[in-house]
Amino acid sequence: MTEWIIIFLSTVGTLFIFLAAVGLVRMPDFYLRVSVTTKAVTLGVGLVLVSAAIYFNDISVTSRVTAIILFLFLTAPVAAHVITRAAYFTGTKLWKRSIIDDLKGRYEDKTISLEEEEDVSESSPSSKNNSTTQESPSEQDSSEDS
Amino acid sequence: MSLYEYLNYIIMPILSVSLFLIFVRLLIGPEIVDRVIALDLIITCGLGIIAVYSIMTNQPTYLDIAMILALIAFLGTVAFSYFLIKQKKTREDD
Numbered sequence: 602m603t604e605w606i607i608i609f610l611s612t613v614g615t616l617f618i619f620l621a622a623v624g625l626v627r628m629p630d631f632y633l634r635v636s637v638t639t640k641a642v643t644l645g646v647g648l649v650l651v652s653a654a655i656y657f658n659d660i661s662v663t664s665r666v667t668a669i670i671l672f673l674f675l676t677a678p679v680a681a682h683v684i685t686r687a688a689y690f691t692g693t694k695l696w697k698r699s700i701i702d703d704l705k706g707r708y709e710d711k712t713i714s715l716e717e718e719e720d721v722s723e724s725s726p727s728s729k730n731n732s733t734t735q736e737s738p739s740e741q742d743s744s745e746d747s
Numbered sequence: 748m749s750l751y752e753y754l755n756y757i758i759m760p761i762l763s764v765s766l767f768l769i770f771v772r773l774l775i776g777p778e779i780v781d782r783v784i785a786l787d788l789i790i791t792c793g794l795g796i797i798a799v800y801s802i803m804t805n806q807p808t809y810l811d812i813a814m815i816l817a818l819i820a821f822l823g824t825v826a827f828s829y830f831l832i833k834q835k836k837t838r839e840d841d
Contacts, residue, residue, distance in 0.1 A: 612758070616761075621788070622768040638784050646791055649799060669810070673817055683825055730818065
């Protein structure tokens with residue numbers, strides 16, 4: 602019985618990893634490739650690790666596997682966001698059949714910081730010329746994403 | 748067919764083929780960010796291979812290495828993106 606659970610979990614996880622690898626080769630655009638990387642591979646590796654935890658059936662191995670899965674689920678979206686932000690600022694092209702580019706024309710090319718939204722700049726007029734400091738892009742990015 | 752034969756003859760070849768496909772993207776990637784995410788994916792795919800191999804050899808010690816590799820993959824991606832942005836800033840200052 603345990604053997605069949607291990608076989609099922611490792612098979613599903615391996616299929617997710619394989620589909621992610623095929624998508625990484627076949628997708629036409631960097632941003633689509635990043636979405637493949639983040640979602641499918643994290644789920645696949647998590648399932649394979651869970652099958653290892655079920656096989657060993659030990660509290661130390663289970664805690665170790667839980668730590669790895671938690672760390673993956675925390676860091677994979679952050680890493681994908683950071684590398685996609687760097688790709689957009691360094692001028693990676695979108696696919697030619699992409700329809701919406703929400704960031705187009707909304708960030709200053711010199712200082713690499715997003716322009717503020719209109720209602721924000723109206724409500725707080727003192728924070729308009731702060732785009733030269735180092736910390737301002739990340740703050741504005743987090744406010745954009747939320 | 749026992750569990751070990753199944754893992755050895757079906758799971759591991761599929762993981763190896765996916766690793767090969769990711770390596771193709773590492774070679775042909777048109778931009779440098781494509782290569783960065785291909786490196787990240789190679790390490791994450793290696794985590795799955797380590798987990799399957801620890802089942803096959805009945806050695807749970809290999810999972811420690813998997814934890815360290817997950818750390819290194821995240822650090823590598825963040826460092827690459829930091830230096831890419833920094834390179835663009837210095838180029839525009841000139």
